[in-house]
Amino acid sequence: MTLIDSLPSDAALCAIIDSQMHLEGPLLPILHALQAAIGHVPEAALPLIAQRLNITRAEVHGVMTFYHDFRETPAGRHVVKICRAEACKAMGADQLADHARARLGVDWHGTTADGAVTLEPIYCLGLCACAPAVMVDGQGQNRLMGRVSPAAFDALLAEVAG
Numbered sequence: 001m002t003l004i005d006s007l008p009s010d011a012a013l014c015a016i017i018d019s020q021m022h023l024e025g026p027l028l029p030i031l032h033a034l035q036a037a038i039g040h041v042p043e044a045a046l047p048l049i050a051q052r053l054n055i056t057r058a059e060v061h062g063v064m065t066f067y068h069d070f071r072e073t074p075a076g077r078h079v080v081k082i083c084r085a086e087a088c089k090a091m092g093a094d095q096l097a098d099h100a101r102a103r104l105g106v107d108w109h110g111t112t113a114d115g116a117v118t119l120e121p122i123y124c125l126g127l128c129a130c131a132p133a134v135m136v137d138g139q140g141q142n143r144l145m146g147r148v149s150p151a152a153f154d155a156l157l158a159e160v161a162g
């Protein structure tokens with residue numbers, strides 16, 4: 001599925017929603033399908049999902065916000081995820097996160113003003129032996145980096161967003 005440039009119509013949203021309705025427990029597949037198609041789950045989709053599944057909009061919102069990977073707004077051109085789980089914290093992930101937020105001028109889930117980078121936390125990338133770990137982008141373009149110092153983070157940023 002390709003990313004849709006502008007916000008789709010209700011009919012387009014319903015088509016995406018309906019494509020997942022045959023699945024058992026379709027709510028998560030619907031949210032994934034919307035994000036894959038649009039790059040985020042637009043607010044306008046929530047009442048449509050609720051109506052289709054005969055649940056409340058609050059229930060849809062609750063599930064969406066429980067899973068940190070679902071976005072309410074479009075991400076930047078690159079997504080940088082810093083691991084915040086225990087092994088990385090023990091090896092300086094908090095200091096790296098402070099550096100990243102200051103360097104980018106955004107908080108978690110924020111996107112830089114030029115739209116280049118969205119910063120997100122993640123909880124274990126499976127690279128615990130090489131903490132602190134960072135992942136850039138995703139969905140087929142994942143790039144994992146370990147033992148990321150603030151200087152290495154800056155170099156990574158210059159490479160991906162430069």
Ligand code: FES
Pocket residue numbers: 083084085086087088089123124125126127128131132133
């Ligand atoms: S705790 Fe960070 S990669 Fe596992």
